[in-house]
Amino acid sequence: MTEARENVEELLESLAQLEELAALDAELGDASEESAEAGSLRERTRFAWSSVAAHDPGLEVPSDRLRRRFFAELETRRERQTPAPSRSSLGLAAATLLVGLGVGWLLPSRTVAPQSDERVVRLEQEVAQMGQLLTLSLLDHSSANERLRGVALSEQTLTSTEAASDEVVSALLETVRVDESENVRLAALDALAILLERPQVRSGLAEALPLQQSPMLQVALSDVLSDGFAASERAAFEQLLERPDLDPVVRERLQSILGGGEL
Amino acid sequence: MTRMERSDEQLMLEVRSGDESSLGTLFERHHEGVYRYLLRMTGQPQISEDLVQDAFIRVLRYRQSFRDDSHFRPWLYRVAHNVGTDHFNRSSKRPEYGTDELEAVDEAPGSQEQLESRERVGLMQRALAALPAEKRELLILARYEALPYAEIGELLDCSVGAVKVRVHRATATLRQEVERLAKENEHD
Numbered sequence: 001m002t003e004a005r006e007n008v009e010e011l012l013e014s015l016a017q018l019e020e021l022a023a024l025d026a027e028l029g030d031a032s033e034e035s036a037e038a039g040s041l042r043e044r045t046r047f048a049w050s051s052v053a054a055h056d057p058g059l060e061v062p063s064d065r066l067r068r069r070f071f072a073e074l075e076t077r078r079e080r081q082t083p084a085p086s087r088s089s090l091g092l093a094a095a096t097l098l099v100g101l102g103v104g105w106l107l108p109s110r111t112v113a114p115q116s117d118e119r120v121v122r123l124e125q126e127v128a129q130m131g132q133l134l135t136l137s138l139l140d141h142s143s144a145n146e147r148l149r150g151v152a153l154s155e156q157t158l159t160s161t162e163a164a165s166d167e168v169v170s171a172l173l174e175t176v177r178v179d180e181s182e183n184v185r186l187a188a189l190d191a192l193a194i195l196l197e198r199p200q201v202r203s204g205l206a207e208a209l210p211l212q213q214s215p216m217l218q219v220a221l222s223d224v225l226s227d228g229f230a231a232s233e234r235a236a237f238e239q240l241l242e243r244p245d246l247d248p249v250v251r252e253r254l255q256s257i258l259g260g261g262e263l
Numbered sequence: 264m265t266r267m268e269r270s271d272e273q274l275m276l277e278v279r280s281g282d283e284s285s286l287g288t289l290f291e292r293h294h295e296g297v298y299r300y301l302l303r304m305t306g307q308p309q310i311s312e313d314l315v316q317d318a319f320i321r322v323l324r325y326r327q328s329f330r331d332d333s334h335f336r337p338w339l340y341r342v343a344h345n346v347g348t349d350h351f352n353r354s355s356k357r358p359e360y361g362t363d364e365l366e367a368v369d370e371a372p373g374s375q376e377q378l379e380s381r382e383r384v385g386l387m388q389r390a391l392a393a394l395p396a397e398k399r400e401l402l403i404l405a406r407y408e409a410l411p412y413a414e415i416g417e418l419l420d421c422s423v424g425a426v427k428v429r430v431h432r433a434t435a436t437l438r439q440e441v442e443r444l445a446k447e448n449e450h451d
Contacts, residue, residue, distance in 0.1 A: 008445040011383050015438035018406070022431035025412075026424070062298040066312040070290055070319060077323070078283060142325075178320045180349065213313065214353055243309060 076207075131156065132168055139171045144181040151175070151187040158195065169195065173204035176221075182214050189217070193224050206236040215247035222250070226257045234258065271335035279326045289335070290319055296408055297343045303403045304347045306392060314350055318343040337417035340404065344418065351396065386448075390440040398433035405430045 028035050131153065138150025154172055158165050175188040195201045202225070209221045218240060225233045237254050240246065269277075269285075271292065277285040294315055301318075302311040321342050329338055391399050404410045404418070405426070412426045419426065 007382055011386065012438060012442060015441060019431065019434045019438055022434045026427040026431045060299055062295060062312050062315065066315060070316055071287065073320065074283060074287060178324065213350060245307060245310060
């Protein structure tokens, strides 16, 4: 018998022992923990598995990059974190809106025109704030359909309340980065595409690019960022290009962007 | 009590209450195990690292689903399981042990003992990759990661008895697969 064959025979013998133990475990149920037979077999198979599972240790340890990336992500979240819109704050906003509407309803006959204009402005602000809270709440919903509704609502919020929409922008960026639904991520990307002039949006999308597994998202994000990209976006493109499993279509698109890109 | 002395469950309850920094300690304790689990499921180190990152971000996203009586490790592996499943659904790929990693294993220099060990690794990885995902996952959890049957039952939402039966079947299938591949190698 050759050495290679002996090696395989040893492996098969170890696996047979493990199979025997697993059969005994399954047959004896709870009693297997107390069974002398199972105990003895367990002892013998302890070595068997370490022999079976012998492996290249280098393959089993994640690179330092993983730890760095994770803690950077945690730090970014901490910095971006703003008080989440709780149900109670949403309720309070709704109550404020109702009070605003009520006051607005009662006052016209007793006030003069300039004050009426102020009320309209205030009411608009309250409605906008309400919309923003609702958007944030929907974006954080467990249902993908609700999150899609949140993205659709955000598009109104982004255009109507320019100054107050930073929180919505952060939430949309977070959605592009980690939402489990590809559709929601694409919708959020579309919503953000009109705000590329904001540095926060560009850098957030560039950070999101290497996190994407879906070729569709990879191409969509690359396309959005391709117009007048800067050094940080170039680094994101290059990081993605380093992936050995990158879809050939994505690779071609990235190479075309980098080839014709301006810095 | 320092953070390092707190149980996984205590730390996760802190995360659930909004203290995201406690997740750092949980990451330190578990990311290597989750990485090994995902690496054996996918066969690709780079992708596995991305998936680990994704899994821990999901822990934050779904922290409210961690109940007062939940056990952290099976809960975490369930999250990782879902991340892995999503990955396979997206890519429709089986693990790819048969390519770069194995070539590296085959070509690396070393003693006769190391060579034999590498042969075993290659055979095992190919056999594992050929198993249906459910069986591969069971063996990874029960044997490589040595999770107790009770935790695996919690993770897979089935009884301990069912886990034992499935582990037995998976072990038998693995042995048959190793045997088949060994015969194939002999004929090559």
